Amino acid sequence: MEITKRKIDLTCPVCQAKSTIEIPEKIFAQKQFGSIKIQVPPGAVCPDHQFIVFLDTKGLVRGYEKIDILMGAPTEKGEREKIFKGKLNLNQLINIFGLYGVFSLVHSKFFGYHAYIIRENISEEFKNQINNFLNRITQNQYNTAKNIEFIAETDYNQITLKNTNALLIDAHNNIMQTPWEEKLSFEELLVKKALEIFNPEEQIVLIQQDINNFLKEVNYTVKILEDVKEIYDTDLIDSMQHDLKISKIGKTRLNLIRNFIMRNISEDLGNKIQNKVQEFLSSL
Ligand SMILES: [Zn+2]
Structure with a gap:
């Protein structure tokens, strides 16, 4: 069966180069997942940059998100299949799912x-390898990583997810649905730092270190929250910077810590963090 495709005009969000890419029509025929994120690899629109484009079901561009990691074009499909044989590593995972696919998978594992x-x-073996690799790098004492499930159905209108509040990546690495709103800048930084190292085992150690640093901040925040009725985000940041000797914790980082606590530890604890600016604005 011939796959009909639709031409979509894109502009690189980094260098503003323009080009047209082709997207399978069936992506727009489905209605249940709404807007989708397409991974645009380097070479597709301009030679150097890769990014995510948000498309609605009419095929209109709703936005772009840059990916600040330099990487060559993905390996050809034949090469990709050889990967299934050896031991899985980060670079292979990126080859298989794309950078943004990997950020999304790490995020779903870590945040539960x-x-x-x-x-x-x-193969079952390959499914296990993917799950085991991601479980290993996101391991923590607060949640048990959920197993990524694989669906063989390629007709989007026939797909029913057991849990609808879930990440869904299609066979072409398009992100059909994410259960979160936030940008994946934490995961982007994890992967970016790891890719500066060649040794696959050292890459894993580095990611685990960053995950553990984040968990230390989670741990600290939980202890503070257990002892207060509520606390301003700015006060929490001040004491965290002081006690953990971290030079700068941004609001994005604190929001991520709060999300983690609310999803994996306690919603009540997370709700104790008050946004100072918002409170000020609503009192005007
Ligand atoms: Zn560009």
Whole structure:
């Protein structure tokens, strides 16, 4: 069966180069997932940059998100299949799912979301390798990572997810649905730092270190929250910077810590963090 495609005009969000890419029409025919994120690899619109484009079901561009990591074009499909044999590492995972696919998978594992990947003819061994690799790098004492499930159905209108509040990546690495709103800048930084190292085992150690640093901040925040009725985000940041000797904690980082606490530890604790600016604005 011939796949009909639709031409979409894109502008690189980094260098403003313009080009047209082709997207399978069936993405727009589905209604249940709404807007989708397409991973645009380097070479597709301009030679150097890769990014995410948000498309609605009419095919209109709703926004772009840059990915600040330099990487060559993805490996050809034949090469990609050889990967399934050896021991899985970070670079291979990126080759298989794209950078943004990997950020999304790491995010879903670490924050305890369900995740589904549409893919045909995948061996049990390979499924286990993917899950084990991601479990290993996101391991923590607060949640048990949920198993990524694989769906062989390629007709989007026939897909029913057991958990609808989940990540869904299709066979072409388009992100059909994410259960979160936030940008994946934490995961982007994890991967970026790890890719500066060549040794796959050292890459894992580095990611685990960053995850553990984040967990230390989570731990600290939980202890503070247990002892107060409520606390301003700015006060929390001040004491965290002082006690943990961290030079700068931004609001984005604190929001991520709060999200983690609310999803994996306690919603009540997370709700104790008050936004100072918002309170000030609403009192005007
Ligand atoms: Zn560009």
